[in-house]
Amino acid sequence: FDFSAPAAGTSAWNAAYNYDKASIFFDFGNAGDGRTYYFDDVKFVSSGGGGGSLSQINLPVTFENATVDYTVSDFGSNMTVAAKDPVSSSNNVKMTTKPAGAQSWAGTTIGTALGFATVIPVTASRSKMSVRVYSPSAGLVIKLKIEDHNDPTHSVETDVKSTLANQWEILVFDFSTPAAGTAAWNAGFTYDKASIFFDFGKAGSGLIFYWDDVKFL
Known part of the structure; x- marks a missing residue:
């Protein structure tokens, strides 16, 4: 939220005023319809917006570093939020719901459209990544x-x-064995972005998955 660009029809920031109170409005401008929102981590950030000084996500991804931007990007109607480990409440994880109506290919990019800060160092002899997953089935x-x-x-x-x-289990993904009908690893390509797909190939049915600890092995 950038207060140097106030909402249309509202007052501008004034250097002579003191600001020491904040209110948040969900689905502003529309009458209530029963929607529920969760919110957290209200911060004052440096100029530039979008998380201020938070660093770009990179491997390994643990969701435990307060200086890293752990934004993820859902598609196909997936719904991912920050959550607590269902086994250990001291551990931060992501919780992904594949709701009814979600596409069979619904997934979640681990980060923003920019991907990871550095290239995934996959080679012909080092081709594996792991993700810790808590699946409903x-x-x-x-x-x-x-x-x-x-x-x-x-x-x-x-x-x-x-x-x-x-x-919880640690799932190991070997890119030297690509999924049927998909492209093989190419030594001439750069790979710096990852997406995960739960219950792939099936339409959403409300299944909930927890995941954590994305690593290059």
Whole structure:
């Protein structure tokens, strides 16, 4: 929220005034319809907006560093929020819901459209990443895709299946074995962005997944 650009029809910031109180308005301008919002982490930030001085996300992703921008980007009607570990409330994780009506290809980019701060160092001999996942059921397809944030046609993706229900497990994704019908890893490409897809290939049904600790192995 940039107060140097006030809403239309409202007063501008005044250097002679003291500001020591804040209010937030959800779905402003529309009458109430029962929607529920969660909010957190109200901060004063340096100029530039968009998280102020927070650094761009990078591997490994742990959701524990207060100086990192852990924004994620949903698509296909996925819904991801910051959450507490369902087993250990001291651990920060992400919670992704694939709601009824979500696309079969609904997913979540781990970061913004800019991807990671540095290139994923995948090679022919070092081709694996891991994600810690808490799935509602065993046998669900989970896809991890990496790509060039400047060229989405430069990508490689691979699938694994959850093996546990309502328990944490570390899933290992090997990009030397791409998913059927998708492109192989290319040594000439740069990969600096990753997206995860839960229950891939099936329309949303309200399943909830927790995830954490995205690492290059």
